[in-house]
Amino acid sequence: MLEIDNLSHVYGGGTPNEHHAIDGLNLSVAEGELLCIVGPSGCGKSTLLRSIAGLITPTGGQVKVEGNLVRQTPDNLAVVFQDYSRSLFPWMSVADNVALPLRRKSMDKRRRREAAQEALESVGLEAAGRKYPFQLSGGMQQRVAIARALAYRPTLMLMDEPFGSVDAQTREDLEDLVLKVRGHHQMTIVLITHDIDESVYVGDRVVVLSKAPAHVVGDLKVDLPGPRDQITTREHPDFVHLRAEVGRLVRGHATV
């Protein structure tokens, strides 16, 4: 579903501020997979995600989504960013925010409203449609951002530190929400996080990036027994072992 071939990205090439963020990165993601990407701070994770989303043009290599070369943001793709307060329009109701991207699809207004309401239901915010984002908590606003992505029915959802701005308890609730919605919606998810624990809890697979320029230094399959559960999963010896393994890989390539 996603093929990244020898990807490189240099910021400010040929200037005194030249910075090599990604160098020769190769990665394949299968359809339906939930891939978590971790790596040291500043290694190039967001640059990678923006390259996949077609928001920046790689200076080398290529990205293909469902066989098509990414030159601009693909139609079948939705992105959830860390900063929900900047991604939702404060002057629009929650329902209008969620329905907004659906204008790109050939759907009439009534159908757009229904799809927005369905998406709000799937994130547990069925009663919030008439409210405005500022009337909701941070965690609820991030649920709205996730609902907006889901309403669009993407085949690929990219999430860039989606729970980085919420408290620990809300983070755990949102991790479970991602696991729940991926069960309902048939889609591939690439989730970037600096949280090793989260990557192993949420991911089917964890890819570890080196310090900049980023390339893949670890690719681990997560195969844990039973359904994911905050306490029992995190206490399971396989989880503890995998978390330590990912931590070793990240620390081995951290700048400090």
Ligand SMILES: Nc1ncnc2c1ncn2[C@@H]1O[C@H](COP(=O)(O)OP(=O)(O)OP(=O)(O)O)[C@@H](O)[C@H]1O
């Ligand atoms: N527009 C830009 N111009 C110049 N340098 C940039 C630009 N965007 C990012 N960088 C640099 O590229 C490197 C990688 O940045 P990026 O945001 O991709 O890393 P990251 O792994 O997502 O970081 P973090 O974990 O701190 O969010 C950083 O050193 C950053 O300063």
